[in-house]
Amino acid sequence: MKIGFIGVGKMASAIIKGLKTTQYELIISGSSLERSQEISRQLDLAYANSHQELIDQVDLVILGIKPQLMETVLTPLAITKPVLSMAAGIKLSRLAQLTSSELPLIRIMPNINATILASTTAICANELVSEELFATCQAICDSFGETFAITEKDFDTFTALAGxxxxxxxxxxxxxxxxxxxxxxxxxxxxxxxxxxxxxxxxxxxxxxxxxxxxxxxxxxxxxxxxxxxxxxxxxxxxxxxxxxxxxxxxxxxxx
Ligand SMILES: NC(=O)c1ccc[n+]([C@@H]2O[C@H](COP(=O)([O-])OP(=O)(O)OC[C@H]3O[C@@H](n4cnc5c(N)ncnc54)[C@H](OP(=O)(O)O)[C@@H]3O)[C@@H](O)[C@H]2O)c1
Known part of the structure; x- marks a missing residue:
């Protein structure tokens, strides 16, 4: 499986650290081509020349951008792959508006302990996510800590108790x-x-x-x-x- 990150800041870098202990192939796309090249050197990872180029070659897109940038970044893109978002406060229904209502979508909420691979992470998904994809996303989260599958209505409580x-x-x-x-x-x-x-x-x-x-x-x-x-x-x-x-x-x- 090939996983692509759009936006690689503090949290995505922590997640990448965990994922580097797994078999998944990784590629990133940052805020500009120069930033992608810089991050690629720092983290020793492949980079794509654009977000679209990344989407077209991966099996799963992970969004590591801030919630307030989601609309600006996602609107011009043709997203055809399952998307995993870690953005605080962005519900699956909103993510579907910003991407497509036809796509498997996964929402996670990691915490600061991801930086030491000990995150307490919540995960939920829409009905288009297969059992196999959900298990893969849980395994991704397990690579940087402990994962708790909860219903989306409990995300705010989880954010308080773990975030x-x-x-x-x-x-x-x-x-x-x-x-x-x-x-x-x-x-x-x-x-x-x-x-x-x-x-x-x-x-x-x-x-x-x-x-x-x-x-x-x-x-x-x-x-x-x-x-x-x-x-x-x-x-x-x-x-x-x-x-x-x-x-x-x-x-x-x-x-x-
Ligand atoms: N930090 C936490 O403890 C925490 C906990 C739970 C959830 N989250 C979620 O994790 C996400 C990332 O948060 P963070 O703390 O990692 O923030 P961050 O360090 O500011 O990372 C955001 C990254 O997005 C990049 N970016 C900005 N514009 C972009 C664009 N147009 N295309 C691609 N990348 C772009 C930024 O690039 P530059 O560096 O070039 O500006 C930056 O590296 C947020 O959605 C947040 O809600 C964070």
Missing amino acids: SSPAYIYLFIEALAKAGVKHGLTKDQALAIVTQTVLASSKHLIEENEQPHALIDKICSPGGTTIAGLLDLEKTGLTASVVSSIDATIQKAKEL
């Missing part, structure tokens, strides 16, 4: 590290301790297939330190505050 949440998780890590500094650790020490603990705590949930509450109960010994801190955390409303921030994220995604 935006790394920022919220970093804020939590930063807050814990600041508390360590307050109590005498250096910032570097505190960050190293907290980061390792967050990593291992996630790993623990996954590897032991545990529920967070089961592990919370295990850590909270009767009359101990953790239950004292945990109740203080809920006094300031951590759960309500997190849910409220996810509500705000989803609301904003719906407005875009």
Whole structure:
């Protein structure tokens, strides 16, 4: 299978890094012929002389351009191949308007962790996508992380839980590290301790297939330190505050 990228910025480059570990043949087309040549040298990839030339020779087109450029870039093209879009906020129905209602279309939502091949990626497709093509697109996403097939109506929620949440998780890590500094650790020490603990705590949930509450109960010994801190955390409303921030994220995604 030959895959062509139109637009190769931060996210497409991360995806290409994952795809380079697979058998797929890759080709790119950037914002100009000069940019295509430059990116081709940087990433050691073939380039096409134009977007149309790329489309005509590939089996799947991946769009790596910004959502606001989709209309300008796609309108002059005759798109005859399945299209995979990663553009935030562009629904499959809109993609069909911009390409063709006759085409198999796939929508994905990767996150920033694609850069370390550990993206949490959502995928959905229109009814013209065969099981085989859907499996191929899932395999493409698996090359740069973990893939979750969800219905398109859940994309905004997914965007909040996986796209935006790394920022919220970093804020939590930063807050814990600041508390360590307050109590005498250096910032570097505190960050190293907290980061390792967050990593291992996630790993623990996954590897032991545990529920967070089961592990919370295990850590909270009767009359101990953790239950004292945990109740203080809920006094300031951590759960309500997190849910409220996810509500705000989803609301904003719906407005875009
Ligand atoms: N970054 C993320 O964390 C993230 C997460 C989820 C989804 N996404 C989606 O991924 C897509 C790309 O985002 P990004 O963060 O990778 O943006 P980006 O780094 O700005 O990449 C966009 C690329 O599009 C190229 N481009 C501009 N005009 C073009 C044209 N006419 N033809 C072909 N290429 C053109 C730009 O080329 P130049 O470099 O020459 O300007 C740039 O390399 C967006 O749709 C975004 O919604 C991104």
